[in-house]
Amino acid sequence: xxxxxxxxxxxxxxxxxxxxxxxxxxxxxxxxxxxxxxxxxxxxxxxxxxxxxxxxxxxxxxxxxxxxxxxxxxxxxxxxxxxxxxxxxxxxxxxxxxxxxxxxxxxxxxxxxxxxxxxxxxxxxxxxxxxxxxxxxxxxxxxxxxxxxxxxxxxxxxxxxxxxxxxxxxxxxxxxxxxxxxxxxxxxxxxxxxxxxxxxxxxxxxxxxxxxxxxxxxxxxxxxxxxxxxxxxxxxxxxxxxxxxxxxxxxxxxxxxxxxxxxxxxxxxxxxxxxxxxxxxxxxxxxxxxxxxxxxxxxxxxxxxxxxxxxxxxxxxxxxxxxxxxxxxxxxxxxxxxxxxxxxxxxxxxxxxxxxxxxxxxxxxxxxxxxxxxxxxxxxxxxxxxxxxxxxxxxxxxxxxxxxxxxxx
Amino acid sequence: xxxxxxxxxxxxxxxxxxxxxxxxxxxxxxxxxxxxxxxxxxxxxxxxxxxxxxxxxxxxxxxxxxxxxxxxxxxxxxxxxxxxxxxxxxxxxxxxxxxxxxxxxxxxxxxxxxxxxxxxxxxxxxxxxxxxxxxxxxxxxxxxxxxxxxxxxxxxxxxxxxxxxxxxxxxxxxxxxxxxxxxxxxxxxxxxxxxxxxxxxxxxxxxxxxxxxxxxxxxxxxxxxxxxxxxxxxxxxxxxxxxxxxxxxxxxxxxxxxxxxxxxxxxxxxxxxxxxxxxxxxxxxxxxxxx
Numbered sequence: 001x002x003x004x005x006x007x008x009x010x011x012x013x014x015x016x017x018x019x020x021x022x023x024x025x026x027x028x029x030x031x032x033x034x035x036x037x038x039x040x041x042x043x044x045x046x047x048x049x050x051x052x053x054x055x056x057x058x059x060x061x062x063x064x065x066x067x068x069x070x071x072x073x074x075x076x077x078x079x080x081x082x083x084x085x086x087x088x089x090x091x092x093x094x095x096x097x098x099x100x101x102x103x104x105x106x107x108x109x110x111x112x113x114x115x116x117x118x119x120x121x122x123x124x125x126x127x128x129x130x131x132x133x134x135x136x137x138x139x140x141x142x143x144x145x146x147x148x149x150x151x152x153x154x155x156x157x158x159x160x161x162x163x164x165x166x167x168x169x170x171x172x173x174x175x176x177x178x179x180x181x182x183x184x185x186x187x188x189x190x191x192x193x194x195x196x197x198x199x200x201x202x203x204x205x206x207x208x209x210x211x212x213x214x215x216x217x218x219x220x221x222x223x224x225x226x227x228x229x230x231x232x233x234x235x236x237x238x239x240x241x242x243x244x245x246x247x248x249x250x251x252x253x254x255x256x257x258x259x260x261x262x263x264x265x266x267x268x269x270x271x272x273x274x275x276x277x278x279x280x281x282x283x284x285x286x287x288x289x290x291x292x293x294x295x296x297x298x299x300x301x302x303x304x305x306x307x308x309x310x311x312x313x314x315x316x317x318x319x320x321x322x323x324x325x326x327x328x329x330x331x332x333x334x335x336x337x338x339x340x341x342x343x344x345x346x347x348x349x350x351x352x353x354x355x356x357x358x359x360x361x362x363x364x365x366x367x368x369x370x371x372x373x374x375x376x377x378x379x380x381x382x383x384x385x386x387x388x389x390x391x392x393x394x395x396x397x398x399x400x401x402x403x404x405x406x407x408x409x
Numbered sequence: 410x411x412x413x414x415x416x417x418x419x420x421x422x423x424x425x426x427x428x429x430x431x432x433x434x435x436x437x438x439x440x441x442x443x444x445x446x447x448x449x450x451x452x453x454x455x456x457x458x459x460x461x462x463x464x465x466x467x468x469x470x471x472x473x474x475x476x477x478x479x480x481x482x483x484x485x486x487x488x489x490x491x492x493x494x495x496x497x498x499x500x501x502x503x504x505x506x507x508x509x510x511x512x513x514x515x516x517x518x519x520x521x522x523x524x525x526x527x528x529x530x531x532x533x534x535x536x537x538x539x540x541x542x543x544x545x546x547x548x549x550x551x552x553x554x555x556x557x558x559x560x561x562x563x564x565x566x567x568x569x570x571x572x573x574x575x576x577x578x579x580x581x582x583x584x585x586x587x588x589x590x591x592x593x594x595x596x597x598x599x600x601x602x603x604x605x606x607x608x609x610x611x612x613x614x615x616x617x618x619x620x621x622x623x624x625x626x627x628x629x630x631x632x633x634x635x636x637x638x639x640x641x642x643x644x645x646x647x648x649x650x651x652x653x654x655x656x657x658x659x660x661x662x663x664x665x666x667x668x669x670x671x672x673x674x675x676x677x678x679x680x681x682x683x684x685x686x687x688x689x690x691x692x693x694x695x696x697x698x699x700x
Contacts, residue, residue, distance in 0.1 A: 036591075039480060042494065064528075083528035084451060090527065225480040225494055232463040233661020240659035244652030251648050287664065288594030291671070295598045298649040299605055302641075305648075306609065309641045331616075338557050339608040343601045345553055346546035350597065353542035355535060361594045365601065 005390035009383060013265050020268040027275045034077050034286030034360070035094040037234060039226040043103055045089040046220045055087050059214040064089055067106055067217075069210040074102060077284035078356050080228070089217070092225070094284060099222065101203070107217040108172065110207040114158060115168040122158045124212075127151025131208035133201035136191065141201040143192040143208065152188025160184040171204075229287065241290075248301060256308050256400040258393075262383045263304040263376070270300055270375035277367050288357035289364040292347075296368025299340060303376035307332040312401045321388050321396065329381050336377065344369045413635050414628040417688035424572060424685060431579020440582055443589035443666075444478065448529045449498040450505055453522035459489035460516050466662060468515050472508045474500065475662050476587060496527065498587075531590055539593055543600070547571075550604060554611075562611045565690040569681040570603040576677040577670050591667040599674025602649070606642065606682035613638050614687065627695065631687045639683075646679040 032038075047055045047063060060083065067089060068081045080092035091106055093099060112125035130146040147155055158167065162181045169176045169192055177194040195201035227234055249267075252260035274293065278285065311328030319327065347369065350362035413420070462479045469477050474497045482492035497505070505524070513519065547567055554563035577599055581588055613634040621630050653675060657668040 042480070080530050082448070082530050085525040085527075088525070090451070223492070224483040226462070226482075226490075228478045228480060229663050230462045230466065230479050230661060231481065231488060232461070232466060233663040235661075237656065237660040237664050240656045240661075241652075243659060244655035247651040247655060248648045251644075251651060255644065287591050287667065288597075291591070291594040291598045291667070294652060294671075295601045298602060298645070298652070301648050302605060302609075302645045305641050305644045309644075335609055335612040338554075338612060339605045342550050342553050342604050342608055345549045346601065346604070349546040349549055350542050353538070353545060355538060357590050357594050358539050358542060358597065361597050365597075 001392065002390045005386050006392055009386035009390060012383060012386070013262075016265050016269045020272055023272060024275075027272065027279065031275060031278050032077075032095060032282065032284040033227075034284050034289075035080060035092055035227070036078070036229045036287050037227050037285060038095050039224065039228070040079075040092055040094040041099040041103070041222055042225040043091045043093070043099075043106065043222040044084070044220040045091065045107055046218050047087040047089070047215045048218055050216050053215050055215050057086075060087055060089070062214050063217060066210050066213055067091060070105060070206055071102075072355075073206040073210060074105075076102075078286050078288075078360060088220070092228075101199075103219055103222055105203055105207060107213075107219050108207055109213045109216065110210070111172055111212040112208055113168075113170045114155070115170055116158060116162055117165050117167070119168075123147075123151060123154050125208055126211075127154060128208060131205040133195075133198060133205045134191070135198075136193065140193055141195040141198045143195065143201050143205045145190045145192065145208070147188040147190070149188070152186075155188060155190060156184055156186045171207075245297070248297075252301065252304070256304075258387060258398045259304075259308050259311070259380075259384060259400060262380055262387065263301070263308075265383065266304070266375045266379040267297070267300060269379055270297075270372055273371045273375065274364070274368055277371065278364070281363075281367075283363055284360070285364070286357065286360045288361040292361045292364030292366075293368055295343075295365055296372050299343065299369060300372035300376045303332070303336045303340075303372065304380060306335055307377070307380065308400065311399065312396075315396045315399075315401050321394060321399070325381075325384055325388055329377065333377065336373065340369050340373050410632070410636060412628075412632050413684055414632050414688050414691065417684075417692075420684040420688070424681075428572070428575055428579060431575065431583060434582040435578065438582055438585065440578075441585040441587050443476070443587040443592075444496060444498045445531045445590040446529050446588070447499050448527050449496060450500060450524065451527045452495040452497070452505070452509065452524050453492075454495070454509075454512070454519040455492045455522060456517055456519040457491070458517045459491050460493060461489045464516055465493055465495065465512070468512050469495070469497070469508060470662075471511065472504060474498070474508065476589075476665070478663075492522075543597070546600075554608070558611055558615055561690055561693040562615075564693055565686050566604060566607045566611065568689060569607050569686045570600050570678075572681050572685065573599050573603045573674055573677045577674045580673045581666075581670065586666050586669065589666065591664065592670055595667050595670035595674065598671055599678060602675055603678035603681060606645070606678050607686045609641065610635055610638050610682055610686055611690070614690070627691060631691055635683060635687050642679060642683055646675065649675055 047060050049055050064081060064083050071079045071081060071091060071093065076093055079094060080090065082090040084090045093102060110125065112128070113121045114123035115121050127147050127150060128145060129148045132144045134142055134144045136142040159181045163183060164181065166178050166180045168178050176192055192204070195204060249264045252263050254260070256263065307328050310332045311324050314324035314327045315321070344366060347362045347366040350358050351366060354362055462481060465479050466475060469475055478496040480494045481490035483490060551563040551567055554566055574596060577596060614631060617630050617634050653668055653671050656664065657672055660668055
C-alpha cells in the first residue's frame with residue numbers, strides 16, 4: 001500500500017465532492033434562467049388609431065414583426081411575442097433586471113427624419129440600410145448610419161444644397177441633433193451624435209435597424225410573471241431530474257464499483273465546470289438548454305462506460321490493472337473522440353444557423369461535449385491512476401470485472 | 410451467438426412497416442401542434458383568494474387542458490398569487506366558459522381582466538430555419554465521418570439517425586401527442602444520441618477491419634463488432650433511459666411530451682445502432698448483405 005498515492009486520490013476526490021456540496025446551489029442560482037424556467041416581464045401593447053393612421057390587420061401584423069426584431073436584437077433569450085385579439089400584442093421578456101428601458105423601446109414608433117432648414121423632410125428611416133452604435137473620434141457614443149443607394153443620393157443632394165446651414169435629425173418629432181453641414185456627404189454614411197451612453201446609442205441603433213412602426217403603439221400594462229413551464233411543473237421536474245441522475249450514479253457504482261465511484265466524482269466536477277462556463281459566458285438556461293445538458297451527461301457516462309468496458313476486456317486478456325487501465329483509456333479514446341467531435345460539429349452548425357430554442361440547445365451541448373470529454377477522460381484517468389498505483393487493491397472485482405483470470409502479481 | 414447480419418431482413422422489415430404506418434398517419438392525420446404553433450386563448454383572472462399553479466392546473470386538467478401555460482403574477486419566491494395568466498390551446502367557447510365556471514366553483518370568485526384570442530409564438534419561418542440548420546449539420550457530420558471513416562459509414566449513420574427522427578415524428582402523429590417548441594430540442598437530442606451510438610459500433614468495425622482475417626467473412630466481422638459493443642450499448646441505453654424515464658414519470662405536466670419524444674428517440678436510436686447501422690453499411694459496401 002502506498003499511502004502517498006491513496007492520499008492524493010482521497011484529497012482530490014473529497015475536494016471535488018466537498019466543492020460540489022458547497023458550491024452547487026449558489027452556482028446554479030447564479031445562472032440566468034429563461035422565461036420558461038424563471039419567468040419574466042409580461043407586457044401588453046395596444047395599437048391605437050391616430051387621425052392620420054388607422055389600425056388595421058396588416059399594420060398589427062407588421063408591428064408584431066418589427067417588435068419581434070427589436071426584442072431579438074436586445075439579445076434576450078427566447079422571448080415570447082404574440083398577437084392578442086384584434087389590436088394588441090403580448091411581449092414576454094425573460095428576467096430583465098431593469099425592464100422599463102426595454103419596454104419603453106418596444107412601443108417607440110422610431111420614425112427617423114432628416115429635415116432641411118425649411119422643415120421639409122428629405123430622408124426617412126426607410127432609406128437606411130444599417131445602423132450601428134459606435135464610439136466616435138471624440139470618444140462619444142454615436143450611431144453610425146449607412147444609407148441605401150437611393151438614400152445615399154438623397155443625402156448627398158441634401159448636404160450639397162445646405163452647406164453652411166443646419167439640418168435636423170428627428171426621431172418621432174423630437175430633434176436628436178442639429179448639425180451644421182460642413183461639406184457634401186457623398187459616401188452614403190452619416191452619424192447621429194447626442195447619445196449619452198453606449199447603451200442609449202445601442203438602443204437607438206436597434207430602433208433604427210428594426211424600422212418604424214406603421215401605427216401608434218401604447219404600453220397598456222406590464223407585470224412580472226412566473227415561469228411559462230409552470231412553477232408546479234418546474235419543481236416536479238427538478239426532482240425528477242435529480243432522481244434520474246442518482247439512478248445513473250447508482251448504476252455506475254453497482255456495475256463498475258471503484259471505477260464507477262471515480263466516474264461519478266468526475267461527473268460532479270463536470271456539472272460544476274459546465275455551470276461555471278455558462279455563468280462566465282453569461283448564457284441563459286432554458287429547457288432546450290437542459291436537453292443539451294442531458295445529452296452531454298449521457299455522452300459523459302457513455303465515455304466512461306466505453307473506457308471501463310475496454311478496461312475489463314484488457315483484464316480478461318490477462319493484463320495487470322495498471323496496464324489494462326492504460327490500454328483501456330487509449331483504445332476507447334479514439335471512439336469517444338470521433339463520436340464527440342461529430343456531435344460537436346452538429347452543435348456548432350446549430351449554434352450559428354439556429355435561433356431561439358435551437359441555439360439554446362446548441363450552446364449547452366457544445367460546452368457540455370467539450371467539458372465532458374475532459375472530465376470523463378482526463379479527470380477519471382488521473383484519479384484512477386492514483387488509486388491503482390496506491391496498490392489499494394489488486395483485485396479486479398473491485399473494478400467490476402466479474403470473472404477475472406489470475407492476475408500477475 | 411445470434412447473427413444480426415443474417416437476420417437483417419427481419420430488422421429492416423420492422424422498421425419499414427413501422428415507418429409506413431407512421432407515414433400514413435402523418436399524411437392522413439398530420440400532427441397535433443401545440444399552443445406555440447397554433448395560438449389559442451388567453452385568460453387573465455384576479456382571484457379573491459390567492460391560488461397556486463397546481464390548483465389551477467388540476468381544474469384545467471379535468472377539461473383536457475392540463476398542458477396550458479399557467480403563470481402567476483410575480484411568483485418570484487412566492488408560490489401563491491391572486492393574479493393568474495392562463496394560455497390554453499384552441500378550444501371551443503363553450504368549453505372555455507365551462508372551465509372558467511369550474512375555476513370559480515373550485516377556487517373561489519375572480520374578476521376577469523381579459524379573455525382573448527392569441528396568435529402563435531412560433532412561425533413557419535422558425536421551423537424552416539430549424540430544418541435548414543439541422544440538414545446542414547447532417548452534411549457536416551457526413552463530411553467528418555467520411556474523413557475519419559469512409560463515405561459509406563457516413564451514409565449509413567445519417568440514414569440511421571433520419572430513421573430515428575422519423576420514428577419520433579411517427580409516434581407523435583400516431584398518438585396525436587402535442588408538439589411544442591421544446592419538441593425541436595428533444596428531436597435534436599435524439600439526433601445527437603443516435604449518432605453517438607452508431608459511431609461507437611462503426612468504430613469497432615473500423616478497428617476489426619484492420620485485424621480482419623480472410624477466413625472470417627465480412628458479415629461475421631460486423632456481427633462480432635456489434636456483439637463486442639453490446640454490453641456498452643445496453644449499459645449506456647439503460648443509464649440514459651433511467652434519466653429520461655424518471656423525467657417522464659415524475660416530471661411536470663408541461664414537459665411530458667418533451668421527455669416522451671426523447672424516450673422514443675433514445676429507444677429507436679439504440680435499435681438503429683444495433684440492428685440497422687451495421688447491416689446497412691454492409692449493404693452499401695457490397696450491394697448485398699449476408700455471410
